[in-house]
Structure formats: structure tokens, C-alpha cells
Amino acid sequence: MKPQEMGSPAEGCVFCQIAGGRLPSIRVFEDDDFLAFMDIAPLTEGHFLLATRAHYATLLEMPGGLLARALPLAEKLARAALAGLAVPAFNLLQNNGEAAGQAVPHWHLHVIPRRRPGELGLAPGTPADMTRLPLTAEKIRLHLK
Numbered sequence: 001m002k003p004q005e006m007g008s009p010a011e012g013c014v015f016c017q018i019a020g021g022r023l024p025s026i027r028v029f030e031d032d033d034f035l036a037f038m039d040i041a042p043l044t045e046g047h048f049l050l051a052t053r054a055h056y057a058t059l060l061e062m063p064g065g066l067l068a069r070a071l072p073l074a075e076k077l078a079r080a081a082l083a084g085l086a087v088p089a090f091n092l093l094q095n096n097g098e099a100a101g102q103a104v105p106h107w108h109l110h111v112i113p114r115r116r117p118g119e120l121g122l123a124p125g126t127p128a129d130m131t132r133l134p135l136t137a138e139k140i141r142l143h144l145k
């Protein structure tokens with residue numbers, strides 16, 4: 001099997017197939033670089049995904065030009081969802097890597113309309129260990145270029 005070339009369709013990738021029209025999807029938006037379509041297993045009513053047309057496994061593979069467009073586009077789509085579905089709030093969720101719960105390794109951003117707190121069943125965090133927190137922050141700062 002050939003190594004996956006950045007941005008070219010990946011064999012067996014569901015979102016490449018959706019982008020190429022080989023699998024059906026219910027679309028809310030599309031242009032040359034992105035498409036947005038309803039999630040097949042929505043976390044709330046109206047949950048949809050914004051995905052790149054080209055195959056990039058995670059945020060880290062995406063070219064800067066697409067990254068720069070992604071958030072303004074998400075904002076436009078989220079505004080439309082708030083207005084169209086008459087919901088007061090929304091979450092943006094973006095999983096990178098299997099350990100983070102990414103099931104489809106083709107970059108996408110979840111836009112999740114929200115009607116009330118607690119809908120998603122996320123547990124609140126636990127209080128930080130204040131003896132470790134500065135060290136943890138330093139480990140991150142050391143790698144900022």
C-alpha cells in the first residue's frame with residue numbers, strides 16, 4: 001500500500017467518500033475546501049460536522065491556509081445553527097488522535113447545538129494539584145517555539 005500523501009484521498013476514509021459524493025450525506029454547507037454535514041449519530045439535535053474536503057488526519061497535518069479559514073467558517077455555521085434551530089448555545093469539539101476519542105481520522109470539527117447544561121453528560125474536572133500545576137505548565141512552555 002502507498003504511503004498516504006498529505007491532502008490526497010485516503011483509502012477507506014468515510015469522510016473522503018462523503019466529500020467525493022461516494023457516500024451520501026445531508027449537507028448544510030460546502031465550498032472548494034470545506035463541507036459541513038449532519039452527524040449520523042448526533043449528540044444533540046442539530047449536531048453537524050465541518051470537515052476539510054481533502055484528507056488531513058488531524059489538526060496537526062492541516063495547512064495554515066485551511067486552519068485560518070476553519071474558525072471563521074465555524075463561527076458562521078454556528079451562528080446559522082443558533083438562529084435556525086433557535087438554540088441559545090453551542091459547543092465546538094475537535095478530537096485529535098484515537099486517545100482523544102477521534103473515531104474518523106479525517107479532520108473535522110463538531111458543531112453541537114446546546115439547549116441546557118448537562119446535556120452531554122460530561123463530568124466536571126477534579127481540583128488541580130497545586131504542587132504540580134506550575135511544573136506541568138513549564139513542560140508546555142518549554143516546547144513553544
Ligand code: 5GP
Nearest residue numbers: 014025037038039040041095101102103104
Ligand atoms: P470523532 O469521534 O472522529 O471526532 O467523530 C466522528 C463523528 O462522525 C461521530 O460523531 C460520528 O457519529 C460521525 N460519523 C461517523 N460516520 C459517519 C457517516 O458515515 N456519516 C455521517 N454523517 N457522520 C458519521
Ligand code: ZN
Nearest residue numbers: 013016055106
Ligand atoms: Zn479522508
